[in-house]
Amino acid sequence: MIANYLIGLREGLEASLVVSILVAYLVKSGRRDRLTPVWIGVLVAVALSLSFGALLTFTSGQLSFQAQEAFAGTLSIIAVGFVTWMVFWMRRTARSLSKELRGRLDAAVAMGTGALVVTAFVAVGREGLETSLFIWSAVQATGQSTEPVLGAVLGLLTSVVIGYLFYKGALRINLATFFKWTGALLIVVAAGVLSYGIHDLQEANILPGLNSLAFDVSNAILPSSWYGTLLKGTVNFTPATTWLQAIAWTAYIIPVFVLFLRPSRSPAPAPAPATETSVLAASDR
Amino acid sequence: MFCRRRTALPVLLALASVLAACGGNESTGNSDGSSGSTVAVTATDDSCELDRTELETGKTTFSVTNDGSSVTEVYVYGEQDGEFTRVISEVENIGPGTSRDMDVDLASGTYEVACKPGQTGDGIRTEISVAGGGEAAGDGEEEGGYDREIELATDGTEITGLERGAETGERIEFKLTNNADGPRILEVKDPTGAVAAEVEVEVDTTGETIVELDQAGDLADHRRR
Numbered sequence: 352m353i354a355n356y357l358i359g360l361r362e363g364l365e366a367s368l369v370v371s372i373l374v375a376y377l378v379k380s381g382r383r384d385r386l387t388p389v390w391i392g393v394l395v396a397v398a399l400s401l402s403f404g405a406l407l408t409f410t411s412g413q414l415s416f417q418a419q420e421a422f423a424g425t426l427s428i429i430a431v432g433f434v435t436w437m438v439f440w441m442r443r444t445a446r447s448l449s450k451e452l453r454g455r456l457d458a459a460v461a462m463g464t465g466a467l468v469v470t471a472f473v474a475v476g477r478e479g480l481e482t483s484l485f486i487w488s489a490v491q492a493t494g495q496s497t498e499p500v501l502g503a504v505l506g507l508l509t510s511v512v513i514g515y516l517f518y519k520g521a522l523r524i525n526l527a528t529f530f531k532w533t534g535a536l537l538i539v540v541a542a543g544v545l546s547y548g549i550h551d552l553q554e555a556n557i558l559p560g561l562n563s564l565a566f567d568v569s570n571a572i573l574p575s576s577w578y579g580t581l582l583k584g585t586v587n588f589t590p591a592t593t594w595l596q597a598i599a600w601t602a603y604i605i606p607v608f609v610l611f612l613r614p615s616r617s618p619a620p621a622p623a624p625a626t627e628t629s630v631l632a633a634s635d636r
Numbered sequence: 637m638f639c640r641r642r643t644a645l646p647v648l649l650a651l652a653s654v655l656a657a658c659g660g661n662e663s664t665g666n667s668d669g670s671s672g673s674t675v676a677v678t679a680t681d682d683s684c685e686l687d688r689t690e691l692e693t694g695k696t697t698f699s700v701t702n703d704g705s706s707v708t709e710v711y712v713y714g715e716q717d718g719e720f721t722r723v724i725s726e727v728e729n730i731g732p733g734t735s736r737d738m739d740v741d742l743a744s745g746t747y748e749v750a751c752k753p754g755q756t757g758d759g760i761r762t763e764i765s766v767a768g769g770g771e772a773a774g775d776g777e778e779e780g781g782y783d784r785e786i787e788l789a790t791d792g793t794e795i796t797g798l799e800r801g802a803e804t805g806e807r808i809e810f811k812l813t814n815n816a817d818g819p820r821i822l823e824v825k826d827p828t829g830a831v832a833a834e835v836e837v838e839v840d841t842t843g844e845t846i847v848e849l850d851q852a853g854d855l856a857d858h859r860r861r
Contacts, residue, residue, distance in 0.1 A: 354707045355731035362729075413739040415831070416725035481729065488734040499733045554723050562721045575706050575754040590756070 359506020
């Protein structure tokens with residue numbers, strides 16, 4: 352029960368976080384009209400994953416291991432691109448938001464609608480196939496026991512609830528703090544997704560070096576433990592990380608963080624309750 | 637850009653040539669054992685039981701049931717540099733009380749199947765051996781029974797000797813002479829890109845593999861990287 356619950360939680364957590372940040376951002380910036388494309392992206396990803404997973408589970412057709420890994424790996428790397436785009440897009444529109452407060456609209460949000468759909472889609476669909484294969488295997492087992500399917504569904508629901516709570520919390524904090532922290536969080540998440548995607552491609556034998564490990568702490572951080580699950584579910588931390596994964600992770604996170612932090616003078620978030628307008632204007636350079 | 641010690645030299649069977657080893661409509665054949673076979677794998681927290689370890693070449697379905705209390709994953713490892721480290725196939729996230737099937741196309745040779753309770757470590761390993769030169773083990777054909785032989789050679793940069801045009805139902809033996817500077821794998825792929833047959837060939841040796849086409853099609857060579 353617990354083990355199945357933790358898989359469901361892990362698989363759903365990252366997508367919940369990305370989608371809740373996206374939704375919170377749109378709501379905070381008064382762009383509720385853009386929520387529909389986000390939900391369409393989410394629903395299409397869920398529907399596609401579930402039906403494709405069902406097809407593979409209940410018919411004799413199966414994707415080869417290599418094809419599955421290559422698919423998941425490629426989608427992960429695409430997801431990294433879109434989440435990175437999202438971080439910088441939020442920042443860019445944050446600047447125009449300060450102008451908007453002075454009565455001017457910016458076209459940046461309109462530009463991003465198609466990309467919003469795709470971002471929501473890849474965030475959910477990335478691990479959707481693997482998750483739905485897991486869900487359907489739990490459903491198949493209900494003949495003997497309902498525990499697996501119950502655990503899996505409860506885990507997924509928990510991840511959605513965590514995403515919702517995150518959203519609620521995000522609405523309460525001021526806009527400048529929101530951008531700083533969610534942006535940073537998304538970059539860490541995206542770096543993890545990149546590393547995970549690299550690992551998939553290594554398993555598919557498309558990239559080399561599957562067995563050259565940079566470190567292996569799987570004895571200290573058990574993948575089946577709750578903290579291992581949380582680390583994996585949020586930042587995609589792999590206890591046994593290959594050199595290629597470690598290099599890709601570093602090569603992504605350092606330049607992106609440098610770009611992300613560039614305009615702000617003080618790296619630490621300002622604890623003073625500055626008004627949104629002044630903070631955003633200060634970073635608008 | 638990346639140097640793989642064992643470069644794959646896939647031969648793509650283009651158009652609608654579908655190999656006996658693949659395709660959804662072969663499932664009836666699988667259940668009566670004429671092509672492909674099933675191995676039941678029972679995994680618990682501290683054991684990994686296979687109902688048999690001597691298999692035939694071609695498609696094998698590993699039907700994994702997790703009777704343990706922790707999540708498990710199952711790997712099939714091929715040999716690489718004297719160690720079983722090359723991942724042939726893997727299925728992860730097998731929750732307690734659930735089952736997952738894993739289809740693998742196996743060429744003749746020795747492999748290790750590993751269950752990894754808790755999805756960590758090297759796993760509980762069982763050696764399996766795969767034998768037989770043909771695809772269909774049940775149709776009584778002798779090893780080496782084929783209609784045509786295609787002799788290929790590689791110097792590491794290209795494959796020579798490929799003949800085009802295959803007949804329906806034809807059994808073709810692909811024979812690769814490896815003149816490259818390292819071991820090579822000859823892969824025969826069907827139009828979906830799935831590996832229908834493969835054989836590893838050491839330097840200065842010849843290796844062969846037999847495939848059967850159940851529809852007429854075209855042969856095309858296709859170099860990856």
